Amino acid sequence: xxxxxxxxxxxxxxxxxxxxxxxxxxxxxxxxxxxxxxxxxxxxxxxxxxxxxxxxxxxxxxxxxxxxxxxxxxxxxxxxxxxxxxxxxxxxxxxxxxxxxxxxxxxxxxxxxxxxxxxxxxxxxxxxxxxxxxxxxxxxxxxxxxxxxxxxxxxxxxxxxxxxxxxxxxxxxxxxxxxxxxxxxxxxxxxxxxxxxxxxxxxxxxxxxxxxxxxxxxxxxxxxxxxxxxxxxxxxxxxxxxxxxxxxxxxxxxxxxxxxxxxxxxxxxxxxxxxxxxxxxxxxxxxxxxxx
Amino acid sequence: xxxxxxxxxxxxxxxxxxxxxxxxxxxxxxxxxxxxxxxxxxxxxxxxxxxxxxxxxxxxxxxxxxxxxxxxxxxxxxxxxxxxxxxxxxxxxxxxxxxxxxxxxxxxxxxxxxxxxxxxxxxxxxxxxxxxxxxxxxxxxxxxxxxxxxxxxxxxxxxxxxxxxxxxxxxxxxxxxxxxxxxxxxxxxxxxxxxxxxxxxxxxxxxxxxxxxxxxxxxxxxxxxxxxxxxxxxxxxxxxxxxxxxxxxxxxxxxxxxxxxxxxxxxxxxxxxxxxxxxxxxxxxxxxxxxxxxxxxxxxxxxxxxxxxxxxxxxxxxxxxx
Numbered sequence: 001x002x003x004x005x006x007x008x009x010x011x012x013x014x015x016x017x018x019x020x021x022x023x024x025x026x027x028x029x030x031x032x033x034x035x036x037x038x039x040x041x042x043x044x045x046x047x048x049x050x051x052x053x054x055x056x057x058x059x060x061x062x063x064x065x066x067x068x069x070x071x072x073x074x075x076x077x078x079x080x081x082x083x084x085x086x087x088x089x090x091x092x093x094x095x096x097x098x099x100x101x102x103x104x105x106x107x108x109x110x111x112x113x114x115x116x117x118x119x120x121x122x123x124x125x126x127x128x129x130x131x132x133x134x135x136x137x138x139x140x141x142x143x144x145x146x147x148x149x150x151x152x153x154x155x156x157x158x159x160x161x162x163x164x165x166x167x168x169x170x171x172x173x174x175x176x177x178x179x180x181x182x183x184x185x186x187x188x189x190x191x192x193x194x195x196x197x198x199x200x201x202x203x204x205x206x207x208x209x210x211x212x213x214x215x216x217x218x219x220x221x222x223x224x225x226x227x228x229x230x231x232x233x234x235x236x237x238x239x240x241x242x243x244x245x246x247x248x249x250x251x252x253x254x255x256x257x258x259x260x261x262x263x264x265x266x267x268x269x270x271x272x273x274x275x276x277x278x279x280x281x282x283x284x285x286x287x288x289x290x291x292x
Numbered sequence: 293x294x295x296x297x298x299x300x301x302x303x304x305x306x307x308x309x310x311x312x313x314x315x316x317x318x319x320x321x322x323x324x325x326x327x328x329x330x331x332x333x334x335x336x337x338x339x340x341x342x343x344x345x346x347x348x349x350x351x352x353x354x355x356x357x358x359x360x361x362x363x364x365x366x367x368x369x370x371x372x373x374x375x376x377x378x379x380x381x382x383x384x385x386x387x388x389x390x391x392x393x394x395x396x397x398x399x400x401x402x403x404x405x406x407x408x409x410x411x412x413x414x415x416x417x418x419x420x421x422x423x424x425x426x427x428x429x430x431x432x433x434x435x436x437x438x439x440x441x442x443x444x445x446x447x448x449x450x451x452x453x454x455x456x457x458x459x460x461x462x463x464x465x466x467x468x469x470x471x472x473x474x475x476x477x478x479x480x481x482x483x484x485x486x487x488x489x490x491x492x493x494x495x496x497x498x499x500x501x502x503x504x505x506x507x508x509x510x511x512x513x514x515x516x517x518x519x520x521x522x523x524x525x526x527x528x529x530x531x532x533x534x535x536x537x538x539x540x541x542x543x544x545x546x547x548x549x550x551x552x553x554x555x556x557x558x559x560x561x562x563x564x565x566x567x568x569x570x571x572x573x574x575x576x577x578x579x580x581x582x583x584x585x586x587x588x589x590x591x592x593x594x595x596x597x598x599x600x601x602x603x604x605x606x607x608x609x610x611x612x613x614x
Binding site for chain 2 (some may be wrong): 035077087093094
């Protein structure tokens, strides 16, 4: 029982990180019909920006993280939207998806060639030692990841529900034409979501890199899990992507411990394929009109 | 000469160049050339699925893997690799049919992830079922064949074997595309709803697109294992599927010559640009980005794209409208 609780908590912590990446993915899809295959690399890059800043200027972690956040929002938010998405999306969503695969290849190997091919240790935000609650040991890093991811996602939900910009973004996502006719600057709203995606990816980088280590290909599995999470939960809704992330994290933890360690990814993949076959809008998604 | 004759001449020159090429290569170059031929052959299979039928697939490396493992099993069992060819074609055809089912439900990026998930499952099985596949270590020392006492083990002979595989697969694909099947594939890609209303059985052709594309890659895979001499699961992972898709798209999806060009960019160019080291892949990624932005039809479509850019803009507004 104690094992079970620990597994669920650490699964939730990993799942919350997947959810951060998956929610960004869902936001881009909703406002722009953009599928970003470089989502994992969008987590990898801020991790290396933080590392480089700490190494070059001996900055404290919080300051390096803050600078990385700004850099990420400008480059992976604004520049990505203006220079790549705006140029390629008119050619079709799938063409853009392929282009982002190319972007992922370039980013990974750019870091590999320009910085290092090795795995680098990354300073932890939270202490690793366990604490005991009611006789069960929890890792502080897991709890911290859950709390920080929760704050980021909660803040995003509040922003979307209660601010003018947030509500305009939702309107733009739900019905582009209606939003345009109401005078909403749909393109600007889309730009904001790209910035939010970059910010969420940076938070995910700070949480995941201490245990994954910073490596040029760290985004591969992370990005894949986030995609699976977004599809399983349903990526036409932010909540769907959140639940998807948590389900994927807990499922792979429990399946790895109780069913088969070597096939733990297999259970997530099986769930993914079942969802795609029988409920393509996702477990928590709302059904989308089929686009012709 | 007419355009058709020019095209025929081009094809003949290409064949002559491909036939002559191995004479100018040494061991390493010959193996690279053979690798190009097999990747191009697998790419032709993928191009049927992606370029002609318009179904995204990120599971194609799994088919290559099925062929490679079957061929390794057959060789290790003391048979030759030949029985592996029909076995791989059949297995990949059947698995391809099954993989086509998600395509009946979902399209585009959903399909991309469904097929990538399939590839990841196949990878897990290859890695975990050690009794069969040797797990992470894979299968070593896979020998090339000897036919009627005639050894095909040296790289020179085997390069021609692989070129022959490419020729046969290209011929099969050409025949399929010229048949009513090929026209149905194109109809499916361009407008599935209209295709259905014109009596094309969309379900059957979607499944066939995956099955035939998979079977062709499976055959290429059979020859892949003895070429490299060993196989392991990482040679057939989802990342390799992504590479294969990029190769087809960069070369020009839906163009017959596309996979041959794409495979050259993916397999041969890195060797000539070795001085670039890891930066080569950065340039490759940038090339994909640039092509998607300016010429989504890939390298095969580049001449037409350039011609469109160079042609003076029509002055008459009526002409511009057409």
